[in-house]
Amino acid sequence: DSGVTQTPKHLITATGQRVTLRCSPRSGDLSVYWYQQSLDQGLQFLIQYYNGEERAKGNILERFSAQQFPDLHSELNLSSLELGDSALYFCASSVSPGLSYEQYFGPGTRLTVT
Amino acid sequence: ELKVEQNPLFLSMQEGKNYTIYCNYSTTSDRLYWYRQDPGKSLESLFVLLSNGAVKQEGRLMASLDTKARLSTLHITAAVHDLSATYFCAVTHTGNQFYFGTGTSLTVIP
Numbered sequence: 563d564s565g566v567t568q569t570p571k572h573l574i575t576a577t578g579q580r581v582t583l584r585c586s587p588r589s590g591d592l593s594v595y596w597y598q599q600s601l602d603q604g605l606q607f608l609i610q611y612y613n614g615e616e617r618a619k620g621n622i623l624e625r626f627s628a629q630q631f632p633d634l635h636s637e638l639n640l641s642s643l644e645l646g647d648s649a650l651y652f653c654a655s656s657v658s659p660g661l662s663y664e665q666y667f668g669p670g671t672r673l674t675v676t
Numbered sequence: 677e678l679k680v681e682q683n684p685l686f687l688s689m690q691e692g693k694n695y696t697i698y699c700n701y702s703t704t705s706d707r708l709y710w711y712r713q714d715p716g717k718s719l720e721s722l723f724v725l726l727s728n729g730a731v732k733q734e735g736r737l738m739a740s741l742d743t744k745a746r747l748s749t750l751h752i753t754a755a756v757h758d759l760s761a762t763y764f765c766a767v768t769h770t771g772n773q774f775y776f777g778t779g780t781s782l783t784v785i786p
Binding site: 595604617619 | 719775776
């Protein structure tokens with residue numbers, strides 16, 4: 563158990579809908595990362611937050627947005643869902659990019675868009 | 677865009693044998709990561725390599741980094757069945773943008 567929690571574990575929704583994935587980092591970790599894993603695209607970095615502020619952006623679609631709240635949990639919002647958005651979404655946390663680069667991954671949310 | 681290539685993509689090896697997984701990347705990187713993923717599971721961080729010539733070892737796995745060649749290797753010594761998993765390398769560029777390799781699916785056969 564990495565100490566990173568993600569909810570829900572599974573999500574099935576229809577095209578065009580909007581969903582929110584939630585991530586709680588390990589206690590004491592200030593940085594949260596979001597990743598997408600699919601058979602087509604492999605593992606892709608989406609976005610990173612550090613202490614509430616966006617730190618780095620990867621291949622995140624405009625239909626997707628994220629934020630990190632004052633209690634350090636993070637949410638990834640996916641809207642106007644398409645079949646191709648079906649994937650595993652992982653979040654990870656780390657203490658701080660400057661102190662420790664090791665990341666701890668949550669169990670993931672499996673999103674199925676029908 | 678930074679490209680990360682891993683080879684081989686699939687590796688089947690006998691217990692007790694040694695083998696190396698290679699990770700090449702296309703442009704200068706800040707640091708290099710190795711991860712392990714068991715089927716149906718999340719990722720587990722194995723190593724973080726920060727500088728040229730860095731070498732880290734944990735059990736039967738040893739990772740090294742050559743920044744001049746833009747190459748990292750993950751060496752497996754005397755493989756055991758428990759090492760069967762998919763191994764990913766990833767590099768960071770311009771700060772904290774992560775780029776992942778395609779993964780190497782390792783099967784260790786008794």
